[in-house]
Amino acid sequence: MCDIIWCKKDFEGKPCNTINYLDPYCFWNWEGTINCAECGAVYYIHMIQGKMYRGPEDRPGEKPDTSPLYADKPLEGYRFYGAGIPDRTRPFECLPRHIYLGVPDMVKFSIRNRPVRGWRPQAPDGGIAGSYQFNWDLKRLSPDVYEEYQQKIKNGEVTEW
Amino acid sequence: MAKDPRETRIEDLPGPKSKEELEEMKMPYEEYCKAQFDPGNEFSKPQSLKGIRWLSTTMYIFTPHSVSNLAELGADVIKVEMPRMGDPMRHCAPFNETYLYPLHDSRPMTGTGMGYLNANPNEYHITMDYHLPEMKEAFYSLVKMSDGLTECYRPGTFDRWNQSFRFLQEMNPRFIYVWGGGFGYGPKCFGGSYDILGQAHAGLASVTGMHEYMGGHPLKHSNWCIDWYSGTQITFGILAAIHWRRKTGLGTMIEFSQVQAATRCLGYAAPLYGRFGIVRQRWGNWDTQLCAHGIILCGKSDFPDAENPQDRLEARYAMVSAFQDEDWKELCAITGMKDLMDKYKSNNERAEGEAQIEIYAALEKWAEDKSRGEVCKTLQDAGLLAEPVCNDREYYEDEHWRMRGTVRWMDDPIFGDILQHGTYASGLLSKTPRRLFWIWRPVGADNVKIYHELLGYPTKTIEEWYEKAWL
Amino acid sequence: MAEKRDIEINSRADTIDLMNPDIRPWPVTPPPSFEEVMEKTYAKRKAEDFGKWCEDNLRYEYCWGKPEALQGFKFVCCGQWRMGNMFCSGLLCEAGAEVIKVEPPGGDPLRKLTPFGREEYKLESKITGAKCGLDFLHEMRGQKSVTINLETEEGRAIYKTLCSQVDGVIDEMPPGYMDSIGLGYRDLCEEMPRLVYCNIGVRGTWGPYKDKMSKFGQWTLEPFGGCANAFIHNTGFPQDQLPRGKGGDPTRSGVWFADFCAGEQAANTLLAALYWRDEMSGEGQFCEVSGAECQNEILDFDISWYGFNKSIKARTGAWDPNLNQYEWNPCRDGYMMIGGQTDRLWYRIGMCIERDFPQFGRLIHEDPILKEMGGRNALNMLVKTYTLTTRWLRDINRTEAETKLLEYEIAAGPVLFIDELSEFPHFKYRPWVCTIDTDHYGTILFSVSPNAYAQATPHRTKVLGRPVGYDNYEILQKWCGIGQTIVNEYIEKGVM
Numbered sequence A: 001m002c003d004i005i006w007c008k009k010d011f012e013g014k015p016c017n018t019i020n021y022l023d024p025y026c027f028w029n030w031e032g033t034i035n036c037a038e039c040g041a042v043y044y045i046h047m048i049q050g051k052m053y054r055g056p057e058d059r060p061g062e063k064p065d066t067s068p069l070y071a072d073k074p075l076e077g078y079r080f081y082g083a084g085i086p087d088r089t090r091p092f093e094c095l096p097r098h099i100y101l102g103v104p105d106m107v108k109f110s111i112r113n114r115p116v117r118g119w120r121p122q123a124p125d126g127g128i129a130g131s132y133q134f135n136w137d138l139k140r141l142s143p144d145v146y147e148e149y150q151q152k153i154k155n156g157e158v159t160e161w
Numbered sequence B: 001m002a003k004d005p006r007e008t009r010i011e012d013l014p015g016p017k018s019k020e021e022l023e024e025m026k027m028p029y030e031e032y033c034k035a036q037f038d039p040g041n042e043f044s045k046p047q048s049l050k051g052i053r054w055l056s057t058t059m060y061i062f063t064p065h066s067v068s069n070l071a072e073l074g075a076d077v078i079k080v081e082m083p084r085m086g087d088p089m090r091h092c093a094p095f096n097e098t099y100l101y102p103l104h105d106s107r108p109m110t111g112t113g114m115g116y117l118n119a120n121p122n123e124y125h126i127t128m129d130y131h132l133p134e135m136k137e138a139f140y141s142l143v144k145m146s147d148g149l150t151e152c153y154r155p156g157t158f159d160r161w162n163q164s165f166r167f168l169q170e171m172n173p174r175f176i177y178v179w180g181g182g183f184g185y186g187p188k189c190f191g192g193s194y195d196i197l198g199q200a201h202a203g204l205a206s207v208t209g210m211h212e213y214m215g216g217h218p219l220k221h222s223n224w225c226i227d228w229y230s231g232t233q234i235t236f237g238i239l240a241a242i243h244w245r246r247k248t249g250l251g252t253m254i255e256f257s258q259v260q261a262a263t264r265c266l267g268y269a270a271p272l273y274g275r276f277g278i279v280r281q282r283w284g285n286w287d288t289q290l291c292a293h294g295i296i297l298c299g300k301s302d303f304p305d306a307e308n309p310q311d312r313l314e315a316r317y318a319m320v321s322a323f324q325d326e327d328w329k330e331l332c333a334i335t336g337m338k339d340l341m342d343k344y345k346s347n348n349e350r351a352e353g354e355a356q357i358e359i360y361a362a363l364e365k366w367a368e369d370k371s372r373g374e375v376c377k378t379l380q381d382a383g384l385l386a387e388p389v390c391n392d393r394e395y396y397e398d399e400h401w402r403m404r405g406t407v408r409w410m411d412d413p414i415f416g417d418i419l420q421h422g423t424y425a426s427g428l429l430s431k432t433p434r435r436l437f438w439i440w441r442p443v444g445a446d447n448v449k450i451y452h453e454l455l456g457y458p459t460k461t462i463e464e465w466y467e468k469a470w471l
Numbered sequence C: 001m002a003e004k005r006d007i008e009i010n011s012r013a014d015t016i017d018l019m020n021p022d023i024r025p026w027p028v029t030p031p032p033s034f035e036e037v038m039e040k041t042y043a044k045r046k047a048e049d050f051g052k053w054c055e056d057n058l059r060y061e062y063c064w065g066k067p068e069a070l071q072g073f074k075f076v077c078c079g080q081w082r083m084g085n086m087f088c089s090g091l092l093c094e095a096g097a098e099v100i101k102v103e104p105p106g107g108d109p110l111r112k113l114t115p116f117g118r119e120e121y122k123l124e125s126k127i128t129g130a131k132c133g134l135d136f137l138h139e140m141r142g143q144k145s146v147t148i149n150l151e152t153e154e155g156r157a158i159y160k161t162l163c164s165q166v167d168g169v170i171d172e173m174p175p176g177y178m179d180s181i182g183l184g185y186r187d188l189c190e191e192m193p194r195l196v197y198c199n200i201g202v203r204g205t206w207g208p209y210k211d212k213m214s215k216f217g218q219w220t221l222e223p224f225g226g227c228a229n230a231f232i233h234n235t236g237f238p239q240d241q242l243p244r245g246k247g248g249d250p251t252r253s254g255v256w257f258a259d260f261c262a263g264e265q266a267a268n269t270l271l272a273a274l275y276w277r278d279e280m281s282g283e284g285q286f287c288e289v290s291g292a293e294c295q296n297e298i299l300d301f302d303i304s305w306y307g308f309n310k311s312i313k314a315r316t317g318a319w320d321p322n323l324n325q326y327e328w329n330p331c332r333d334g335y336m337m338i339g340g341q342t343d344r345l346w347y348r349i350g351m352c353i354e355r356d357f358p359q360f361g362r363l364i365h366e367d368p369i370l371k372e373m374g375g376r377n378a379l380n381m382l383v384k385t386y387t388l389t390t391r392w393l394r395d396i397n398r399t400e401a402e403t404k405l406l407e408y409e410i411a412a413g414p415v416l417f418i419d420e421l422s423e424f425p426h427f428k429y430r431p432w433v434c435t436i437d438t439d440h441y442g443t444i445l446f447s448v449s450p451n452a453y454a455q456a457t458p459h460r461t462k463v464l465g466r467p468v469g470y471d472n473y474e475i476l477q478k479w480c481g482i483g484q485t486i487v488n489e490y491i492e493k494g495v496m
């Protein structure tokens, strides 16, 4: 295999069958050892211009230089290990927040604590042929958020910036 | 002049004519600018393009931005989207995290992603499946009462649908028709394009990023900035055409290739190759013509304890600029690069490749035990130019942009509290400033306003069309 | 076509001129003919009629026989060092306006810049002998050059007279400089109420973070704009893809990109203000654009995203964080860009790649997460998709990849270098880069205006480059009524 390592080592009594993805920019020209995200087997690889110049060779017992960012298991419904799982995958540090959702963030208030329509579902409010007016009647459409907002005002959490 | 030339009148003398004018003339320049642009009071002033009406059958960023500039300057814009789905850009959100709801009432679980932001502000959003023969009448009516249209379909598509320039020109000889797309007429006419394709295909990627010998690869400019930048250049074409039409009464068609616009900003790349056969390469964070004038990595972050990784890990880069000889000498004196000071005396000597490698390595060595803030402060205190590489939070928090009104909060009529960095940032005008009414509207939000109030169709017809998904 | 000849090379100097288009013509291979394009492109799509209409009405070569949109508009441009004023006035010239570039007697310092300090890459005017750097030359697109020393009283008087003749002024001097010498907007507007005046800056000419000067008078230049507005922070490969210090860093644009953003918006601002003047009010006004702001305006949603949930945009290299596929990755002979995120395009990309690399089809199309558009865009899925795509790309070169992907109507394109794009068939057909014959500098290859393909008033580059002060006599005579004797005196005295 080339810039994926399909690990077939015996692991817990059956073949590991995990694909470790060697992401292109990191590994395009790279030499060192890398672990399998599932069974932890260590492989030595030397890649030049995206091609496996040497390896993957087994290096049992060695400490890996790096880990894949992503690995999955095609025979088990593509169960996967995403970035940043200790001892399995390497972290992806360059992210916009300390958390990574990857799914819609349900936001009701902006960072200065005023209502913003960032959550679903929204109560229908359109007229003929999907037309909308030029206001958002928060009190009528989402009374709970309106209440929460009143509380925030009272607590002095609503700011200018 | 007064009737009697011996009489001295204040209005005949040079200089201020009234107390107010005197005050204005005496004002420090900064205050004068602030008073002239008066951020926050845009709505007390008229709009530059009052009376212009534009149609936008556009998608993504590039062609929408050619129109959003007009909308911010005061043109009335009608954005036409495909029924129910809307512009595909509505389905794009950073990291799939950031949506505003609803897309429209019949899809309460779907939102419009922030990818749509800044590209279609102030516009009336209608839906129309305009390739249907049944909708032609409405489409043509809009053409007859508009000044122009921007579209982005594959070449020939609007022609097949009898709504290309050669058809519309007959209905409205004043019509300004813009096609914006990847390539335009020629061998790759039907090739599709995106921002990133322009960056790759047109050479911009080949000059951006760290050099191969530094371990780098061609790098994409963040964001879809070639789309935006190209769209702005279409706006220039449109405005010039509008000026021409004032004189002649005649419209035009503009065919604009987004990919080509990326080649346009390559500066000396084309003439250098054309004359000397030298192929411009990437040069990372340094400058090919000036030295020292580059971004260096500092040893420590300014915010080592911040929770956000962008603050914690990345606040380590500083731009240092000392390419004039005196500045260079001072830089060397402060950073202890005495030997380099003697070695590279002129900018031309410093700008040589090997010299740059040596100089920036020495600067980074000097900065190894310092934070970004320390590096900037040390150099600034010595009267040199050095600034941090700021992130989005720092831009938001900087008093400068807030004072200039180019980052501000807005109370959107439908979506609520939105932090805004478009519109006002594209240029300040003292008498006819740009302004923002709303960020966008739900899909089809203005169907009644346009089909009924402008075109006069009965609401019943509109409802019928809507049911059939013609709208 | 130049004839073949033998050349003896004894030193590097002998090779310098070998690529000169007068010796080695551009393009090296001729572009496809109209008939070829008709047959291979338009006819294939059954768009013969439309294709012919486009070529008849929009062709670049026909621009010379058509009128110019901004004919009659005049501008004065007073700026140095930066691309903003150059690009702005270049755009105006290409659209037919007349622009006077006011330079100090020594010339705009931008003229002196040359890649890696190589004097040999400057071009020398055949008429005046003055040398000029290529960046300046390339953006000097019909502007006329007049030298004025604004530090002298006579110089300021000349400048004021020039301003009295124009519709607009472009000022890219340091903050408050023109105002301090009595030539700013508030000094001119009273006598010239119709004047539209536009400042250009990097971060702006007023406000707490306005453009600075070093204590020795060095200007703030790009990429300071990109540093201030988060563009640079947001651009670059993440340290997770390349080591920090070796590409995995925030990275500037290869060009002074914020300057270009400022220049084009300055041109738009001027035209909008002039429209309001001519159509409605008769009044001029004061305007300002800055590179940092104009570029920030086009950073998508970045600042708004922070206001939404405190996200600070992180750099993502050559991959787009919002779309899959939408990236370039390395291939056998360079890098290949592939785009297509809707289901329709996504599956076509898959079909194309699995033809050569069946495993791609299996691993991509079987995966349940990748079946859904939103899910595909997650970071983990980008890693998987692009690793497998590159596994395909590494064995083929750019042309092969492009041909294969275009068969499936996928937006795809190679990362091209300037030599490659200058010979790319579509680019030389239109052409996008083209040679221009200049009286001063010989034949020059340049980037054509993308607004040059229009039915009525295409923009066009008529002149490229101009020696410093070349238009002193003409303009002083015509605009100020000052004859050559006095001009000569001024030149002697250092006024011009």
Ligand SMILES: [Zn+2]
Binding pocket: A007, A008, A009, A011, A016, A017, A018, A036, A037, A038, A039, A040, A041
């Ligand atoms: Zn394993």
